[in-house]
Structures are given as structure tokens and as C-alpha cells.
Amino acid sequence: METVLKRKIKVGISECCFGSKVRYNGKGFDYVKNFGREKEQFIFYPLCPECLAGLGVPRTPISIKGGSGEDVLQGTAKIKNRKGEEVTDKLIKACEFSLELLKSEGIYIYMYKEGSPSCGVYRTTLKDKRLGNPPGIFGAMLLNEGFFLVCADDLESPIKRWDIVRRVNAFTWIKEAEIENINQLYEVWHIVKFLCQELDEKTSRSLGHELSILDNIQKEDIEKYRKTILEIIRKPSTLKKIKGWMWKNYSYYRKNKGIELDIVKEPTDLRSNTILAEELIKLEIKLYGEGYSFGSSPILNRAKR
Ligand code: SF4
Structure with a gap:
């Protein structure tokens, strides 16, 4: 997809x-x-x-x-x-x-x-x-x-703005995604589940569990699940969650590629929210360029400028 x-x-x-x-x-x-x-x-x-x-x-x-x-x-x-x-x-x-x-x-x-x-x-x-x-x-x-x-x-806040843009992109994508059968629903969930877990872990875990035991699905059920995912994505994140999940994504990347990136400081290093937002955006662009999906911002916007 x-x-x-x-x-x-x-x-x-x-x-x-x-x-x-x-x-x-x-x-x-x-x-x-x-x-x-x-x-x-x-x-x-x-x-x-x-x-x-x-x-x-x-x-x-x-x-x-x-x-x-x-x-x-x-x-x-x-x-x-x-x-x-x-x-x-x-x-x-x-x-x-x-x-x-x-x-x-x-x-x-x-x-x-x-x-x-x-x-x-x-x-x-x-x-x-x-x-x-x-x-x-x-x-x-x-x-x-x-x-x-x-x-x-x-x-006005760089970090809140980053959170807004990634959620607006994901919201738009899910709202318009063609989901006709259970496999497409799984595919959509697989793409956005890390973002959902960051925003509302409890609802996401129970949704993930519900989806894993489904064997058949009607059109109304698809729309019900789409609505639940959209509800989760409406919820803003917090600075603490953003930092934690960014580190998880980066660690996953480091483990798989065996490469350290100097664009991301250690989690214990002090930095302003503006610097944090810059790190996130650089990381997102770099991972995308290398074919990796950044779980916290799974949908990018590349509209013609
Ligand atoms: S009605 Fe809405 S758009 Fe108009 S001035 Fe008030 S807040 Fe702004």
C-alpha cells in the first residue's frame, strides 16, 4: 500500500x-x-x-x-x-x-x-x-x-506542530484508504499501529487483539474499525511519549542497520523542543530515503511544492 x-x-x-x-x-x-x-x-x-x-x-x-x-x-x-x-x-x-x-x-x-x-x-x-x-x-x-x-x-510549538502534521497525514490517509476486505484492514492497521500505540496504548492493544481473532468481516465492521482508528489518531501525543517512541524507532533502526546517526542525541542529553522537532524531521526524512518506515509518522506528504 x-x-x-x-x-x-x-x-x-x-x-x-x-x-x-x-x-x-x-x-x-x-x-x-x-x-x-x-x-x-x-x-x-x-x-x-x-x-x-x-x-x-x-x-x-x-x-x-x-x-x-x-x-x-x-x-x-x-x-x-x-x-x-x-x-x-x-x-x-x-x-x-x-x-x-x-x-x-x-x-x-x-x-x-x-x-x-x-x-x-x-x-x-x-x-x-x-x-x-x-x-x-x-x-x-x-x-x-x-x-x-x-x-x-x-x-506555534515546533513539537506540537510535528505531532499535528503526522496525525493529519495519517488521518487523511486512513479516511480515504480503500479497505474492502480483511487483508486490506490488516495492512492498514499494520502501517499505523505504532502511531496508535503511542497515542492510546490501551485502546490500540484491545483493537489489535480484536483484529487478530477476526476470521470474516462485513462492510459495516470495516467502517467500525476505521472509525476506532480515526478516533485514536485524533488524540494529541505528549512530549514524553514522543521522545520515548522516537528512541524506540531509532533503536530499531540502529539494531537492524548497525549504524549510529549523529542527527539524534542520546535520550539523556538536554535539548529544547525545537531541536527535538528538528531531530525528528531529519530522522524521518533519512529513514524514508533509505526505504525504512518511521513507525511514529507512518504517512508522509510529498505534495508538489
Ligand atoms: S468567529 Fe471564529 S474566525 Fe471569526 S474572529 Fe471569531 S474566532 Fe476568529
Whole structure:
């Protein structure tokens, strides 16, 4: 099975994270610049639900009253601006329109701005140490639709960015992989199982065990297993796990080739997260060039730049 994606991946993004000055206060952020040349792997679809709702820039800030964004969708909470004016219907329509747009383009990855009552997922206020009423309205819709969600603030950290890119690649590949029979399912699992074990060891072990005793499989079962694998890949890793698994991969390579690489320092050597991310990427490229699959980032993207 081909494990290299050769086309750009479509991702939706909160417009204020794409450099557009569309926030309530007329400001914006450019998180995409953090990708550097890696940016070429993606096609971005910036959307601002609050602008599409006709609230304008600058605008009076809004907040959720009486519950979360999910409650707004259920009709038990409202959205009001600081002047007390209700904008619930306008905002729901704009969020529905935004979602339709993403779906019609076959997009299932979204980079969101945390802390917004519209796009926020785990916080709907920008005030430190307060969560507000998460998720926001658009955040709730994206969660309900099973989107792969990336907090745009995480793109500023090299190591989190590396984790995001490898999971986005694997997620896209699995979502689109042709799996018609049990052998293809095994093949897909074999390719992504080390990444899955890093992200959620317990679920991966039990899934691996379930798959090993299967003797026949229906189309619905294939989709059920695909969904479980996608759920695992949505989960971010931690620095500790990343370091541990990188060392496992490297040790495997060293044992099999009998070669030491000076691009990777000993695990006990102190280094910044930026250096660690650089080591990971160099290792990944080198192993790939030599025909080895790097278990922690099994799917690469080589879209034309
Ligand atoms: S967080 Fe969402 S709604 Fe708010 S400015 Fe950014 S894109 Fe617009």
C-alpha cells in the first residue's frame, strides 16, 4: 500500500488565524506562517462565522448565555452581544453555512481559534483560567460531525506542530484508504499501529487483539474499525511519549542497520523542543530515503511544492 500522500490536504481554518483582521477588535493572528515550507502541503479554507453572520468588524463582543454552544443548537441557550442584543439565529445560520461549505469541499480537518464563543472548542472566553461555556456554536457543530480539530495556538510549538502534521497525514490517509476486505484492514492497521500505540496504548492493544481473532468481516465492521482508528489518531501525543517512541524507532533502526546517526542525541542529553522537532524531521526524512518506515509518522506528504 502506498504510504505517501501526493496531493495537498484541504483544511478549514478560523479566518482570524490566517492573518485576516476579522476579530471583534479588528485584529488577527498569522498562525499559518509557523508551518514554513510545510505550508505547501495544505490548501486553506478560511472562514469567519461571525463575519458571515453580518456582525461586522469591529463588532460588539458576543457571548453564550444560559449554556454551551451545544445548548444553543438545542434551543436552550442564546447568543447575545455586550449591549444585550440577541444574535442567536444569525449566528446559527452562518455556522450552518460554514459547515456546509466545508463538507461540500470534502474537508474534515479544521484549525480553530480557542476562546471564541463561535469557533472555540474547549474554551469560549479569552480570559485566563476560565473556560466560559465550551464548546462554541461552530465548535459544537465540528465536534458533532467528527472533524479532526487542531487548536491553532498549538501551531506555534515546533513539537506540537510535528505531532499535528503526522496525525493529519495519517488521518487523511486512513479516511480515504480503500479497505474492502480483511487483508486490506490488516495492512492498514499494520502501517499505523505504532502511531496508535503511542497515542492510546490501551485502546490500540484491545483493537489489535480484536483484529487478530477476526476470521470474516462485513462492510459495516470495516467502517467500525476505521472509525476506532480515526478516533485514536485524533488524540494529541505528549512530549514524553514522543521522545520515548522516537528512541524506540531509532533503536530499531540502529539494531537492524548497525549504524549510529549523529542527527539524534542520546535520550539523556538536554535539548529544547525545537531541536527535538528538528531531530525528528531529519530522522524521518533519512529513514524514508533509505526505504525504512518511521513507525511514529507512518504517512508522509510529498505534495508538489
Ligand atoms: S474566532 Fe471564529 S468567529 Fe471569531 S474572529 Fe476568529 S474566525 Fe471569526
